Amino acid sequence: MGIIKSILVTLSIILLTSVELMAAPKGSKSTARVCYNTSSGTKTPAEDSQSKEIKGWRTAAKKRGMSSNGYLALIMTSTQRMIVLPPDGKPISYVISTSKFGIGNKQNSNMTPLGWHRVNERIGHGRPVGAVFSSRAFTGKVIPRSQLNRAASEDMVLTRIMWLEGLEQGKNSGKGIDSHERCIYLHGTNQEQLLGQPASHGCIRMSNDDVIELFELTMNSDFYCVIL
Numbered sequence: 001m002g003i004i005k006s007i008l009v010t011l012s013i014i015l016l017t018s019v020e021l022m023a024a025p026k027g028s029k030s031t032a033r034v035c036y037n038t039s040s041g042t043k044t045p046a047e048d049s050q051s052k053e054i055k056g057w058r059t060a061a062k063k064r065g066m067s068s069n070g071y072l073a074l075i076m077t078s079t080q081r082m083i084v085l086p087p088d089g090k091p092i093s094y095v096i097s098t099s100k101f102g103i104g105n106k107q108n109s110n111m112t113p114l115g116w117h118r119v120n121e122r123i124g125h126g127r128p129v130g131a132v133f134s135s136r137a138f139t140g141k142v143i144p145r146s147q148l149n150r151a152a153s154e155d156m157v158l159t160r161i162m163w164l165e166g167l168e169q170g171k172n173s174g175k176g177i178d179s180h181e182r183c184i185y186l187h188g189t190n191q192e193q194l195l196g197q198p199a200s201h202g203c204i205r206m207s208n209d210d211v212i213e214l215f216e217l218t219m220n221s222d223f224y225c226v227i228l
Contacts, residue, residue, distance in 0.1 A: 065118070066224045086217070096204050115167070129142075129208045157203075158208055159212060163185050184204075187206070188205075
């Protein structure tokens with residue numbers, strides 16, 4: 001029932017979002033969008049409802065250790081979207097890809113794990129767009145922008161890495177199911193044309209511009225996420 005409730009709440013956030021969620025990106029443009037703007041000081045009923053749900057999610061994250069100025073991401077495997085909730089409450093949406101093998105937590109399954117996580121390590125600061133990483137080390141190779149959305153058999157980890165630690169013992173933390181040991185990342189991809197559909201080997205793929213944007217946005221703050 002807890003997962004079902006979480007999915008329903010997440011879907012309501014999507015329905016209340018005033019931004020038009022983008023399709024898979026072409027080229028190097030960021031797919032991020034601020035979901036609503038409250039600069040006028042007056043919220044519509046939909047925005048007010050969304051604001052309450054955002055507070056609910058952030059309260060749940062704080063109970064798991066997130067600081068008041070932390071960032072929270074809701075990662076929806078069903079819609080291949082990620083909504084980031086900054087401290088100021090204005091959500092930002094990104095197009096992503098989770099695993100083409102489905103949802104799961106077992107070691108070597110290549111599936112994307114569900115549940116609460118936090119970023120416990122950030123790798124790649126200052127590296128160029130298209131920087132290639134192997135076992136989290138920069139190889140010295142850089143994929144040109146013109147090749148970031150071409151069909152390729154190799155699943156590369158590019159540009160930035162945000163390494164996730166599971167926060168739920170027995171679900172995404174512990175022997176044989178540990179997200180950190182499984183090396184579940186948020187990272188840039190050499191297959192940007194596949195964003196918006198399940199395509200990864202367990203990680204959460206983002207466009208290379210988006211992963212830089214999110215990396216820098218959250219670099220000096222707690223960054224928690226819940227994969228649904």
